[in-house]
Amino acid sequence: MKIAIIGTGAIGGYYGARLWQAGNEVCFLMRSDLATVQKHGLRITSPDGDAHLINVPAFASTKEIGPVDLVVIALKATANHILPELLPPLLGSETCLLTLQNGLGNEAFLGQHFGPERILSGLCFVCLTRTAPGVIEHYGHGGIALGEASGPPSPRARLVVETFQKAKIDCRLATDMPWERWRKLLWNIPFNGLAIAAGHATVADLLREPELRSEVAELMHEVIVAAAAFGHVIGSDIPDFEIARSLDMGPYRPSSLIDFERGLPVEVEAIWGEPLRRARSAGVVLPRLSLLYSLLLRLTHESQKLDAS
Amino acid sequence: MKIAIIGTGAIGGYYGARLWQAGNEVCFLMRSDLATVQKHGLRITSPDGDAHLINVPAFASTKEIGPVDLVVIALKATANHILPELLPPLLGSETCLLTLQNGLGNEAFLGQHFGPERILSGLCFVCLTRTAPGVIEHYGHGGIALGEASGPPSPRARLVVETFQKAKIDCRLATDMPWERWRKLLWNIPFNGLAIAAGHATVADLLREPELRSEVAELMHEVIVAAAAFGHVIGSDIPDFEIARSLDMGPYRPSSLIDFERGLPVEVEAIWGEPLRRARSAGVVLPRLSLLYSLLLRLTHESQKLDAS
Numbered sequence: 242m243k244i245a246i247i248g249t250g251a252i253g254g255y256y257g258a259r260l261w262q263a264g265n266e267v268c269f270l271m272r273s274d275l276a277t278v279q280k281h282g283l284r285i286t287s288p289d290g291d292a293h294l295i296n297v298p299a300f301a302s303t304k305e306i307g308p309v310d311l312v313v314i315a316l317k318a319t320a321n322h323i324l325p326e327l328l329p330p331l332l333g334s335e336t337c338l339l340t341l342q343n344g345l346g347n348e349a350f351l352g353q354h355f356g357p358e359r360i361l362s363g364l365c366f367v368c369l370t371r372t373a374p375g376v377i378e379h380y381g382h383g384g385i386a387l388g389e390a391s392g393p394p395s396p397r398a399r400l401v402v403e404t405f406q407k408a409k410i411d412c413r414l415a416t417d418m419p420w421e422r423w424r425k426l427l428w429n430i431p432f433n434g435l436a437i438a439a440g441h442a443t444v445a446d447l448l449r450e451p452e453l454r455s456e457v458a459e460l461m462h463e464v465i466v467a468a469a470a471f472g473h474v475i476g477s478d479i480p481d482f483e484i485a486r487s488l489d490m491g492p493y494r495p496s497s498l499i500d501f502e503r504g505l506p507v508e509v510e511a512i513w514g515e516p517l518r519r520a521r522s523a524g525v526v527l528p529r530l531s532l533l534y535s536l537l538l539r540l541t542h543e544s545q546k547l548d549a550s
Numbered sequence: 551m552k553i554a555i556i557g558t559g560a561i562g563g564y565y566g567a568r569l570w571q572a573g574n575e576v577c578f579l580m581r582s583d584l585a586t587v588q589k590h591g592l593r594i595t596s597p598d599g600d601a602h603l604i605n606v607p608a609f610a611s612t613k614e615i616g617p618v619d620l621v622v623i624a625l626k627a628t629a630n631h632i633l634p635e636l637l638p639p640l641l642g643s644e645t646c647l648l649t650l651q652n653g654l655g656n657e658a659f660l661g662q663h664f665g666p667e668r669i670l671s672g673l674c675f676v677c678l679t680r681t682a683p684g685v686i687e688h689y690g691h692g693g694i695a696l697g698e699a700s701g702p703p704s705p706r707a708r709l710v711v712e713t714f715q716k717a718k719i720d721c722r723l724a725t726d727m728p729w730e731r732w733r734k735l736l737w738n739i740p741f742n743g744l745a746i747a748a749g750h751a752t753v754a755d756l757l758r759e760p761e762l763r764s765e766v767a768e769l770m771h772e773v774i775v776a777a778a779a780f781g782h783v784i785g786s787d788i789p790d791f792e793i794a795r796s797l798d799m800g801p802y803r804p805s806s807l808i809d810f811e812r813g814l815p816v817e818v819e820a821i822w823g824e825p826l827r828r829a830r831s832a833g834v835v836l837p838r839l840s841l842l843y844s845l846l847l848r849l850t851h852e853s854q855k856l857d858a859s
Contacts, residue, residue, distance in 0.1 A: 438747060439848045452844035459837065528768065528837040535761035536845075539748045 242266070242404050243309040245331050247324075249274055249283075249299070251369035251496070252341055253315030254377045256385070256410060258283055258294055263408035268306040269299045270327075277374035287379035308333035311401060314340045318347055319506035325354045337361050337397060339387070343429060344511025345422055345519065348390035361398055362418040363387040364425050368493055380493065388415035423468035424475055428483055429512050431460035433497035434533045437540055441502065443492040448484060456529065458484060463527040467520035507541040509534070551575070551713050552618040554640050556633075558583055558592075558608070560678035560805070561650055562624030563686045565694070565719060567592055567603055572717035577615040578608045579636075586683035596688035617642035620710060623649045627656055628815035634663045646670050646706060648696070652738060653820025654731060654828065657699035670707055671727040672696040673734050677802055689802065697724035732777035733784055737792055738821050740769035742806035743842045746849055750811065752801040757793065765838065767793060772836040776829040816850040818843070 243266040246257035253269070261267035271278060282295035300306050312331050314324070321342075328338070332355065339361040340347045348360050364387075368380035385405060388398050394414045405412035415421050436442050439453060448454045461480035468475050500507050513534040520527050552575040555566035562578070570576035580587060591604040609615050621640050623633070630651075637647070641664065648670040649656045657669050673696075677689035694714060697707050703723045714721035724730050745751050748762060757763045770789035777784050809816050822843040829836050 435845075439845050440852050442848065446848070450844070450847060452840075452847055456841050456844045459840070529841045531761075531768070532765050532838045532841055535759070535765045536744075536748050538759060538761055539751065539755070543749050 242311060244268070244311045244313060244404075245270060245303070245306050245309040247303075247312060247314050247327065248316035248320070249278070250315065250317075251371040251377050252365055252367070253313065254283055254371065254375075255285060255367070255369050255379060255383075256313065256315070256341070256365070256405075258285055258292060258297075258377075259408045259410050260405070261294070261298070262292070265404065265408065267298060268309065269297060270303060270306065271299045271301065274374040275299055275301055281375055283375050283377070285377045285379060288381060289379070289383070303327055303330040306331060309336060311404075312336060312338045314338060314342060314347075314351070316342070317500070317506060318342045318344055318508045318511035321347065321350050324351070328355065332359075337401065339363050339401065341365055341385070342508075342511065344426065344508055345515040346511055348418075352390070357390070360390045361387065361401060362390040362415075362422075364415075364418075364421050366425070368490065370494070370496070370499060381490075384411040384413065386415040386418070386421045387412055388418045388421075391419055417473075419471070420468070420473040420475075423464065423471070423473045423516075424479075426512065426516055427461050427464040427468075427475060427479060428487075429495070429497075430464055430516065430530060430533075431457040432487065433495040434460070434513060434537055436495045436498035437501045437507070438533060438536045441498065443494055443498075444487050444490040445492045448488055454484065460529050460533065463530050464516070467516060467523075467525050467527060467530075470520060470523040470525045501541060501544055504544055506545065507537065509537050509541055513537055551620060553577070553620045553622060553713075554579060554612070554615050554618040556612075556621060556623050556636065557625035557629070558587070559624065559626075560680040560686050561674055561676070562622065563592055563680065563684075564594060564676070564678050564688060565622065565624070565650070565674070565714075567594055567601060567606075567686075568717045568719050569714070570603070570607070571601070574713065574717070576607060577618065578606060579612060579615065580608045580610070583683040584608055584610055590684055592684050592686070594686045594688060597690060598688070598692070612636055612639040615640060618645060620713075621645060621647045623647060623651060623656075623660070625651070626809070626815060627651045627653055627817045627820035630656065630659050633660070637664065641668075646710065648672050648710065650674055650694070651817075651820065653735065653817055654824040655820055657727075661699070666699070669699045670696065670710060671699040671724075671731075673724075673727075673730050675734070677799065679803070679805070679808060690799075693720040693722065695724040695727070695730045696721055697727045697730075700728055726782075728780070729777070729782040729784075732773065732780070732782045732825075733788075735821065735825055736770050736773045736777075736784060736788060737796070738804070738806075739773055739825065739839060739842075740766040741796065742804040743769070743822060743846055745804045745807035746810045746816070747842060747845045750807065752803055752807075753796050753799040754801045757797055763793065769838050769842065772839050773825070776825060776832075776834050776836060776839075779829060779832040779834045810850060810853055813853055815854065816846065818846050818850055822846055 246253045246269045249269045249271045285292045341363045366384045402414045458480045465475045555562045558578045558580045594601045650672045675693045711723045767789045774784045
């Protein structure tokens with residue numbers, strides 16, 4: 242399978258490396274990391290074993306890559322606006338687009354520009370950080386849920402899942418990706434959001450004080466209410482389960498916090514704005530998400546102003 | 551009337567100066583500003599006319615002041631713990647204690663330590679900043695609501711109001727101070743809180759973006775619901791009125807933001823914690839206040855850690 246990795250940050254670099262190591266024809270599209278990776282390779286530190294990949298097939302443009310079977314979109318959702326210009330050289334008649342992006346609205350955006358029949362949806366459950374150009378640190382977890390953007394699994398989704406599994410990626414065929422997306426938002430909305438709003442807080446910081454920990458749980462319950470309005474049932478016991486699980490993460494910095502601290506765009510609309518708008522459109526009132534979203538809008542706006550100045 | 555001003559920051563300095571200029575015997579208790587004020591006097595810039603007061607009766611201890619008729623408490627509520635040791639030298643048998651502090655719980659604290667019969671309650675509606683030792687900038691407004699901590703106005707409250715009025719302070723006799731306190735919290739809770747949580751936001755910043763402006767209004771509605779649980783009726787039209795009025799303030803920095811930026815204690819418990827606890831005790835759920843309080847707890851805790859290091 243010929244695979245193009247669009248966006249070789251933490252997600253793209255890590256999974257692309259696994260797929261390449263397993264013998265797939267993988268083409269990495271890179272921008273800022275290109276020169277470094279061409280010179281020094283791609284370094285991954287991981288509890289599953291470190292890796293140093295040299296002669297990585299890295300490209301500066303999609304034209305150099307040409308048509309592929311699978312495009313893995315691992316850019317931040319904030320960069321979606323460049324995809325309509327970026328992706329066409331990669332598209333043959335059967336090319337699938339797999340978004341590994343967070344939040345809501347990415348499949349709809351891709352479907353609108355490239356046809357909904359091309360779109361596959363994936364979600365990563367992994368603690369990864371790109372610490373420098375060409376350097377990725379993997380702290381733990383690593384699973385992917387993958388399936389059709391909506392509807393039951395298809396043979397092509399199954400084929401992609403098998404390709405990932407052969408590369409020793411813990412990938413499972415998801416039967417209901419919209420449910421999976423809300424299920425993941427249940428973690429991302431409180432932890433990624435409060436990490437920024439509570440002043441550079443790690444997961445451990447957010448769970449230390451009872452008041453803040455309680456807000457994490459309450460935000461999770463708001464996500465459950467919103468998901469339920471669209472028919473996605475998430476058990477009310479899940480917040481306690483997720484919080485217990487997150488205690489093991491220690492001083493982990495959610496990816497949005499890292500982006501925020503680097504002055505990079507934060508996926509405010511995909512993770513907080515779009516879920517909130519969908520809930521509002523269904524008549525669901527989510528006061529905590531609403532307040533958090535409004536704070537993040539301003540905090541990220543200010544952070545990027547600082548970065549630009 | 552012999553008056554001791556406890557805490558000569560913005561509030562104590564401004565109103566104390568007015569009372570002194572009107573011929574009252576005023577004793578200012580100062581700590582950090584004492585040497586500067588003794589040397590250079592007290593400077594006030596104000597739309598009502600600038601003032602430069604020299605030979606200000608400033609004292610370093612309450613023992614030097616001795617018994618007075620009225621103690622005006624203009625310290626931050628976060629310094630209340632020093633009052634039981636600080637105030638006794640000021641107390642004669644008829645001495646009244648007037649708290650001009652923000653938030654809930656100050657009268658109860660004073661009553662517990664000095665007897666509830668001594669306590670008067672006041673609230674300032676004024677835009678003031680102490681910009682340097684002995685330098686106070688008055689931007690606008692300036693009214694005080696003053697009355698018994700609970701219950702109808704008494705002759706002694708009336709006498710204090712008249713003393714303030716003779717000093718050309720826009721002071722009115724309040725018939726229901728508990729109501730006044732919730733009414734003022736309606737402004738302080740959103741503006742002082744979001745100014746910190748939204749990343750050093752001025753009043754104008756908080757009202758610029760529709761999402762954030764809407765959160766200001768929603769927090770005000772939460773305060774209305776909480777106040778109502780204690781029998782204090784605030785009209786549901788008040789948030790729109792307050793927001794319209796606040797647009798005139800422009801880039802005003804609420805006092806809590808200034809404290810926060812200076813690494814000084816912020817009145818988190820008096821302004822957000824105590825109202826939230828009272829609401830919870832009455833079975834009232836205030837999700838936005840709850841989230842805001844938890845964020846402020848951490849943000850101010852971190853800010854003071856930075857200051858201490």
